[in-house]
Amino acid sequence: MSVRSRMLADIAARLGRKVSASAPPPPPLPAMPGIAGNMLATTFEQKLVAIGGHVHHATAATVGAVVAGLLQQFAAGRIFASDADSVRALAAATPDRHWHGPDDPRTELLATDVGVTSAWLGIAETGTLVLRSDLERSRQASLVPPVHVALLDSRRLVGTLGAALQQLPRPLPPAVTFVTGPSRTADIELQLVVGVHGPKALHVVLLDG
Amino acid sequence: MAHHLPMERFGDNAQAALRDEVQREALRKAAATFGERRRGALQQAPEFEVWRTEARAVKDHVLAHLDHYLGQFADNAERAGWHVHWAADGNEACRIVAGIARSANTQLAVKSKSMTTEEIHLNDALQAAGVEAVETDLGEWIIQLADEVPFHIVVPAIHKTRGQIAELFADKVGTARDADAVTLTAAARDALRSKFAAAGLGISGANFAIAETGSILILENEGNARLTTTLPAVHVAVVGIEKVIPRVADLDVFLKLLPRSGTGQALTTYQSLLTGPARTPGAEGPREQHIVLLDNGRSRMLEEPITRQSLACIRCGACLNACPVYQQVGGHAYGSVYPGPIGAVITPQLLPLAKAAPLPFASSLCGACRDVCPVKIDIPALLLHLRQQVVEGRPTAPAARPSRLQALSFRIWRFSMAGRRRYALATGVARLGQWLMPLLRHLPPLSRWHQGRELPRLAPRSFRALWRDRGER
Numbered sequence: 146m147s148v149r150s151r152m153l154a155d156i157a158a159r160l161g162r163k164v165s166a167s168a169p170p171p172p173p174l175p176a177m178p179g180i181a182g183n184m185l186a187t188t189f190e191q192k193l194v195a196i197g198g199h200v201h202h203a204t205a206a207t208v209g210a211v212v213a214g215l216l217q218q219f220a221a222g223r224i225f226a227s228d229a230d231s232v233r234a235l236a237a238a239t240p241d242r243h244w245h246g247p248d249d250p251r252t253e254l255l256a257t258d259v260g261v262t263s264a265w266l267g268i269a270e271t272g273t274l275v276l277r278s279d280l281e282r283s284r285q286a287s288l289v290p291p292v293h294v295a296l297l298d299s300r301r302l303v304g305t306l307g308a309a310l311q312q313l314p315r316p317l318p319p320a321v322t323f324v325t326g327p328s329r330t331a332d333i334e335l336q337l338v339v340g341v342h343g344p345k346a347l348h349v350v351l352l353d354g
Numbered sequence: 355m356a357h358h359l360p361m362e363r364f365g366d367n368a369q370a371a372l373r374d375e376v377q378r379e380a381l382r383k384a385a386a387t388f389g390e391r392r393r394g395a396l397q398q399a400p401e402f403e404v405w406r407t408e409a410r411a412v413k414d415h416v417l418a419h420l421d422h423y424l425g426q427f428a429d430n431a432e433r434a435g436w437h438v439h440w441a442a443d444g445n446e447a448c449r450i451v452a453g454i455a456r457s458a459n460t461q462l463a464v465k466s467k468s469m470t471t472e473e474i475h476l477n478d479a480l481q482a483a484g485v486e487a488v489e490t491d492l493g494e495w496i497i498q499l500a501d502e503v504p505f506h507i508v509v510p511a512i513h514k515t516r517g518q519i520a521e522l523f524a525d526k527v528g529t530a531r532d533a534d535a536v537t538l539t540a541a542a543r544d545a546l547r548s549k550f551a552a553a554g555l556g557i558s559g560a561n562f563a564i565a566e567t568g569s570i571l572i573l574e575n576e577g578n579a580r581l582t583t584t585l586p587a588v589h590v591a592v593v594g595i596e597k598v599i600p601r602v603a604d605l606d607v608f609l610k611l612l613p614r615s616g617t618g619q620a621l622t623t624y625q626s627l628l629t630g631p632a633r634t635p636g637a638e639g640p641r642e643q644h645i646v647l648l649d650n651g652r653s654r655m656l657e658e659p660i661t662r663q664s665l666a667c668i669r670c671g672a673c674l675n676a677c678p679v680y681q682q683v684g685g686h687a688y689g690s691v692y693p694g695p696i697g698a699v700i701t702p703q704l705l706p707l708a709k710a711a712p713l714p715f716a717s718s719l720c721g722a723c724r725d726v727c728p729v730k731i732d733i734p735a736l737l738l739h740l741r742q743q744v745v746e747g748r749p750t751a752p753a754a755r756p757s758r759l760q761a762l763s764f765r766i767w768r769f770s771m772a773g774r775r776r777y778a779l780a781t782g783v784a785r786l787g788q789w790l791m792p793l794l795r796h797l798p799p800l801s802r803w804h805q806g807r808e809l810p811r812l813a814p815r816s817f818r819a820l821w822r823d824r825g826e827r
Contacts, residue, residue: 148440149428152649155442156595157421159656168419171600175408175607178401192620247638251585255551271621284584284638288577306621307606316434317567317602319632319639320584323625328577331617332493332509333535334380334516335387341492341539342546343577343624 180304185269186351189302193272196326197339198347209238211350212294216242216259219292219346225257227283231296232261247282260286260344263296264324266312267349270305273325274349279318287324293344295324298352356503361689361701364712371683377513381684384512388675391618392726399614409607410730413666416598417656423565423598424647430568434630437644444474447648451476451557451590452483454644458588460485460554464546466572466579467491468559469507469669470592470648472691473704476557487557488549490578492542499526505685507692508616508671513684546578556586556640560593561668562608563645566601569629570645573612573622580626583640590644591628595652596665602627608668611728616670651704660739664699666729673723673733679716688713695723699736707743714740759799778816785812 146154150164157164180188190200203211212235216224225245226232236244245257262283266275274295276283287293303309313321328343339345359367371377396402416423428438441447455463463480465471465487477487489498493510497503500522504510511519516535523529529541558579560570570591572579583589599608613619631643655661674680674694685693690701690710698717702710714737723733770780788811795804
């Protein structure tokens with residue numbers, strides 16, 4: 146008897162029966178309040194700013210300039226870019242800086258100043274970005290450098306966490322990462338400090354349609 | 355190797371803790387801050403009560419069908435590329451993780467915060483196997499550098515002042531002796547980055563395991579769990595069997611409850627929803643991922659509905675912050691990985707009851723823990739249930755046996771409550787006896803009780819006597 150069947154048999158015995166291959170359906174999902182469509186962008190911005198993030202507005206025509214301005218602000222010499230098409234286009238438009246990609250040696254990636262990625266979804270109710278590892282290699286670029294700049298198409302905003310979970314594809318990609326503001330800790334006397342292991346600054350560039 | 359205080363001697367530990375003024379100040383601050391933040395978060399969430407009921411319904415459902423959901427989780431996890439291991443106890447789990455470290459051919463592992471790995475003393479087991487396990491959560495790292503055990507399940511180093519941490523870092527990492535929190539945090543980031551870069555194994559826990567997809571979800575604020583599950587070539591998650599939930603959609607209600615209850619946040623900074631290693635060439639993340647499903651005494655709690663609810667716990671820490679006992683004595687006095695009200699409930703069930711016998715008594719049964727619990731665990735009822743088991747001689751430890759005076763008082767009480775005449779007699783005696791109170795209150799055992807309280811006086815005549823008089827008139 147394998148450990149698995151032994152442990153499952155033990156659990157079933159404690160529940161007073163034999164191992165069961167089926168179960169009645171789980172309780173119905175609770176109804177959660179939503180957010181009106183015209184309030185998505187304002188709510189997203191308000192929530193993200195409240196927890197220490199920054200929101201910049203741009204259009205397809207101005208996004209290059211907005212990101213260039215941010216890179217200038219952070220004196221970013223070395224930039225860690227994801228491989229999303231929108232991010233690659235930015236790299237091509239700003240060749241004067243040193244752009245790294247996920248295939249570069251880890252020692253170089255750990256020394257980058259700013260990470261640039263896109264985001265799959267934005268969740269208005271919490272100011273959250275959702276990143277999908279199957280769409281874009283952004284797991285490290287959004288995490289390792291001290292500053293994270295994320296491009297978010299405002300048409301990709303949803304109201305709630307529940308709505309975002311509903312839109313996840315099946316099978317799920319290897320990693321879905323939810324990001325709400327800068328990395329933070331309060332482990333020393335409950336004093337809030339940002340940028341402990343992840344970025345200390347999060348800048349979302351919201352692309353208005 | 356860090357040691358817990360002996361839990362058999364909770365009373366002595368508590369006495370010692372009460373004399374530690376620095377620690378008590380830290381606890382006062384923590385209780386006030388966490389209470390305030392949680393209340394603030396709840397004000398923004400008028401549906402909180404409904405969520406609690408719904409989350410508990412999901413937990414009750416899963417626990418009643420745990421064999422089914424655990425099997426479903428394991429099947430789907432294997433389909434997603436995880437290696438799934440089963441561990442009936444902590445030793446088996448440690449052996450499995452040490453084996454994974456060996457086949458990953460590494461002497462260095464990075465860990466993100468996991469109470470489950472604390473429970474099975476994984477770090478010691480890895481050390482014995484020649485693998486250094488470095489804690490990367492800032493609080494956990496502080497505890498590891500100080501060679502201590504966690505003081506709180508959410509904020510492990512809450513009992514330490516900034517000054518104490520600065521002294522510790524000055525010795526271990528070389529920062530200035532008066533460094534502030536920002537400097538100390540930056541030093542931790544630098545020191546741990548080199549560990550992340552070199553480690554061949556990442557070890558994490560999981561907050562939820564999702565049956566329908568074979569995924570795990572990890573909540574955090576710092577980003578160290580993301581680094582742990584992204585940078586090393588191999589990742590292993592040690593997961594208690596009670597962490598399973600049926601559907602991805604169930605995450606919604608739990609993610610609304612857990613951060614609000616624990617830290618007062620609407621959502622923690624990061625959630626990683628992980629579903630096995632990537633199969634595309636050049637993809638980021640570990641090439642190999644393992645899950646160790648751990649029982650270690652959990653399935654025993656399934657037997658009775660009252661104990662089963664212990665497994666609904668989502669480890670938010672709200673009951674610790676709300677507990678008047680924890681607020682005074684702190685986490686170490688309990689001598690367990692799981693302190694506070696939920697620890698006093700879980701520890702005696704995970705370990706032989708005799709060893710943890712004093713813990714169910716470490717409560718005033720005020721019910722604050724039950725009121726804040728996001729999944730409505732009736733902790734006072736569980737404490738009473740466990741107390742009953744202790745006194746009914748399910749292996750009893752001397753520490754929990756009532757004193758002779760206590761036993762005598764209860765015998766008198768039982769006698770006088772057993773009939774109406776006896777009751778009238780007892781209250782009659784008490785009515786006369788209370789005239790001696792001005793004297794008795796200065797003598798033990800009442801003198802200590804009276805230091806902070808006043809015994810209310812009985813009315814000169816009983817209700818029954820007054821009623822009788824009315825009838826006669």
